[in-house]
Amino acid sequence: MRRHRFLLSKFSKFVEVQAQTGSVSWALERRCMVRLLRDRRRISRKDDLMAEGINRDEVETLARNGAQVVEVLGAKEYEHAHIAGAINLPLTELNRQSASVLIRDRIVIVYCYDYQ
Amino acid sequence: MSRRAAARLESFGLENICVYVAGKQDWLAFDLPFEGSLAETRTAGTSAIKDMPVCGPLDKIAEVRRRAEQADWQECVVVNETRVVLGLLEKEALGANDELPVEEVMDPAPLTLRPYFPWKSVMEKMHARKTAVALVTRPDGKLVGLLKPSKTR
Numbered sequence: 001m002r003r004h005r006f007l008l009s010k011f012s013k014f015v016e017v018q019a020q021t022g023s024v025s026w027a028l029e030r031r032c033m034v035r036l037l038r039d040r041r042r043i044s045r046k047d048d049l050m051a052e053g054i055n056r057d058e059v060e061t062l063a064r065n066g067a068q069v070v071e072v073l074g075a076k077e078y079e080h081a082h083i084a085g086a087i088n089l090p091l092t093e094l095n096r097q098s099a100s101v102l103i104r105d106r107i108v109i110v111y112c113y114d115y116q
Numbered sequence: 117m118s119r120r121a122a123a124r125l126e127s128f129g130l131e132n133i134c135v136y137v138a139g140k141q142d143w144l145a146f147d148l149p150f151e152g153s154l155a156e157t158r159t160a161g162t163s164a165i166k167d168m169p170v171c172g173p174l175d176k177i178a179e180v181r182r183r184a185e186q187a188d189w190q191e192c193v194v195v196n197e198t199r200v201v202l203g204l205l206e207k208e209a210l211g212a213n214d215e216l217p218v219e220e221v222m223d224p225a226p227l228t229l230r231p232y233f234p235w236k237s238v239m240e241k242m243h244a245r246k247t248a249v250a251l252v253t254r255p256d257g258k259l260v261g262l263l264k265p266s267k268t269r
Contacts, residue, residue, distance in 0.1 A: 051122035051133040056146060059136045071140065072121040081140065081232070084149035091121050099128050108125060111136035111143075112117040 051110070059083070059109055067107035083111070144232035145255045160238050161231025164252040164261025170195050171218055173202050178214035180205065191249055193259060194222045200257040201228070206249060228253050231260050238263060 054062070063069050069086040071078050078088040089098055091112075102108055122133045136143075144150060147161050169192045171180045184192045190210065194203040203222035212221040227250040229238060242250055242265070252260040 051119070051126065051135050053137045054134045056136070056138065056142055056148070058134070059143075060148070062134065067134075069136075070121075072118055073140070079152055081144060081150050081152040081154035083140065083143050084151050086151075089121070091117055091124075094121060094124050096128050099125055099130070102125070102130060104130060105132070107132040107134060108130060109134045109136055110118045110122045110125065111139045112121070114139045114141040115137055 054109065059111075062107055062109060067109050068102055069109045069111070070102070072110055072112050077113070086111075142255065145230045147231040147254060147260055154232065154234070158235035159231060160229045160233040160235070160250075160252045160263060161260060163235060163238070164231070164263055165267065166261040168193060168262045170199075170259070171205070172196070173219035173222070174217050176214065177210065177212050177216045177218065177221065180218055181210045181214075184210060191262065191264070192218075193251065193262060194218055195259055199259050201251055201253050201259050204249065204251060226251055229263070230255075239265070 059067075059069070063083075063085060069083050070089050071082045071086045072089055072091045072094065074090050074092065075088060078086075078090075082088065087101070089101070118135045118137065118139065122135045125133050144154075169180075169184050169187050169189050171183070171192050171194055173194055173196070180192050184190065184205075190207040192205040192210065193201060194205060195201055202219070203224040204226040205218060205222050209221040209223070227241060227245045227247050229241065229250055229252055231252055231254070233241075238250070242248070242263070248264065248266060250263040252263060254260060
């Protein structure tokens with residue numbers, strides 16, 4: 001887990017520096033994110049974990065850099081309140097067709113109400 | 117539920133999936149940007165007064181009272197150096213002996229709510245506790261603001 005945090009902080013710093021120098025490009029950011037995520041996933045696999053669990057700060061960082069945020073609760077709960085910018089793909093309606101709205105080479109952050 | 121959704125998305129061939137395990141409740145409790153009908157209604161977070169006076173647990177009552185009066189307040193929130201709430205001083209406590217440290221007279225367990233609480237629920241809880249003042253904090257204990265319906269704009 002410490003290694004995960006290190007990778008994310010490294011990525012955040014990279015984007016920050018690039019943005020400050022004005023040399024950031026979306027394609028570069030995306031490549032960097034995907035690579036980092038793959039690294040993290042590779043580490044996770046060793047620990048027999050599934051998709052990477054991330055925290056609030058990581059959601060903010062990744063969403064700011066183009067990740068797709070997906071609420072999987074029902075439409076009514078989504079309409080009541082959802083993370084700014086999130087889209088709604090209810091678990092009950094999740095299938096290949098509904099998931100096709102997601103851009104494949106961008107990070108997807110999935111969330112529901114809490115630790116359920 | 118989010119884990120199941122992530123596993124399904126992976127089964128559809130998507131590779132870059134993360135799960136925000138603490139979810140929406142955590143996001144809302146930390147007073148982060150959200151959309152939806154709740155964002156258009158009055159909540160504890162939107163009604164909390166954020167410029168109320170604060171003090172430390174070892175500050176002397178005389179000094180805290182002076183600062184509160186200058187800011188036209190009869191309350192002062194007691195926080196530590198990282199703004200984690202330790203207690204609340206109300207009018208009666210602010211009238212205590214000048215030399216006493218705040219921690220000896222503060223209320224260490226004032227009514228405390230999360231930012232996403234709808235206003236109706238806020239009023240119900242305040243009524244049930246028979247209090248005119250409540251605090252709004254994040255799950256890490258940090259102060260968001262103070263609720264005082266008689267003073268809230």
